[in-house]
Amino acid sequence: MAEERLAFDRNRPEIVGVLNVTPDSFSDGGRFVTTTRGAGVDVAGVLAAAKESIVGGATLLDVGGESTRPGAVSVSCEEELARTLPAVEALVEATSTPVSIDTRKAAVADAALEAGATVVNDVSGGHADADLLRVTAAHGAWLVLGHLRGTPETMQDAPHYEAVLEEVADELAASMALALAAGVARDRIVIDPGIGFGKRLEDNLSLIVGVRRLGEVLDRPIMLGPSRKAFLGTLTGDPPEARDTATHAACAIAAFLGVEALRVHDPAGASRAARVGVALGQAAREDAA
Numbered sequence: 001m002a003e004e005r006l007a008f009d010r011n012r013p014e015i016v017g018v019l020n021v022t023p024d025s026f027s028d029g030g031r032f033v034t035t036t037r038g039a040g041v042d043v044a045g046v047l048a049a050a051k052e053s054i055v056g057g058a059t060l061l062d063v064g065g066e067s068t069r070p071g072a073v074s075v076s077c078e079e080e081l082a083r084t085l086p087a088v089e090a091l092v093e094a095t096s097t098p099v100s101i102d103t104r105k106a107a108v109a110d111a112a113l114e115a116g117a118t119v120v121n122d123v124s125g126g127h128a129d130a131d132l133l134r135v136t137a138a139h140g141a142w143l144v145l146g147h148l149r150g151t152p153e154t155m156q157d158a159p160h161y162e163a164v165l166e167e168v169a170d171e172l173a174a175s176m177a178l179a180l181a182a183g184v185a186r187d188r189i190v191i192d193p194g195i196g197f198g199k200r201l202e203d204n205l206s207l208i209v210g211v212r213r214l215g216e217v218l219d220r221p222i223m224l225g226p227s228r229k230a231f232l233g234t235l236t237g238d239p240p241e242a243r244d245t246a247t248h249a250a251c252a253i254a255a256f257l258g259v260e261a262l263r264v265h266d267p268a269g270a271s272r273a274a275r276v277g278v279a280l281g282q283a284a285r286e287d288a289a
Contacts, residue, residue, distance in 0.1 A: 017058030020067070065102075146194045147192065
């Protein structure tokens with residue numbers, strides 16, 4: 001089965017290729033959708049981009065049909081299904097690479113899993129739609145629990161933390177408890193600290209450098225998504241489309257620290273950066289032994 005290829009091993013982190021079938025995502029909105037409704041999905045374009053991602057090193061393809069950029073407004077379930085389902089079906093048929101559905105809605109997750117997706121990536125950590133957790137459990141799928149306070153529309157309205165690592169760990173532990181109570185297997189849960197989701201610059205930096213401790217506290221693999229995020233633009237002055245070099249630097253550091261998955265727009269560059277980071281991390285651990 002394709003999903004068993006996912007190991008979430010820090011010595012070979014999963015490279016998660018982003019495929020946003022949205023008109024309004026912060027970095028690549030409109031790449032595969034030319035209208036605000038789902039009828040404009042360019043499935044051939046999605047497949048071409050997916051094949052390029054796989055050649056570049058992607059081991060998981062993450063399909064999203066609703067923008068979760070700061071200030072984004074939720075779309076209807078019907079719109080999200082119209083955007084994502086054709087892409088998921090085509091990817092499952094055309095490639096053996098596992099497919100993830102990036103959604104906060106149970107109905108979208110259920111349809112994508114029925115179509116052959118094997119991972120649900122929920123940026124809300126199971127809080128937006130409790131039925132999503134039960135759907136994931138019923139399919140025996142992997143579940144990525146993201147950290148988010150509020151909604152994408154409100155998350156950047158003066159976010160504040162006294163101790164970001166501890167607070168995020170506590171809130172993700174609560175999300176894990178909900179998932180386990182809904183029947184999701186513990187060994188199918190992956191944690192995402194939500195870089196850029198209701199975080200200040202200093203919060204994002206603290207979460208990245210403390211990511212190994214977060215994984216140890218929660219005892220679950222970590223997926224990190226620094227790709228082209230605003231904090232990189234704050235540091236470099238670059239617009240989203242020019243942030244891949246900065247993203248690769250963050251990916252190398254994250255791989256050095258031992259994250260098990262990296263969600264990125266440029267799998268080729270990120271996979272190279274991750275290989276360097278992994279090798280340096282292994283050398284550091286050997287020297288410390």
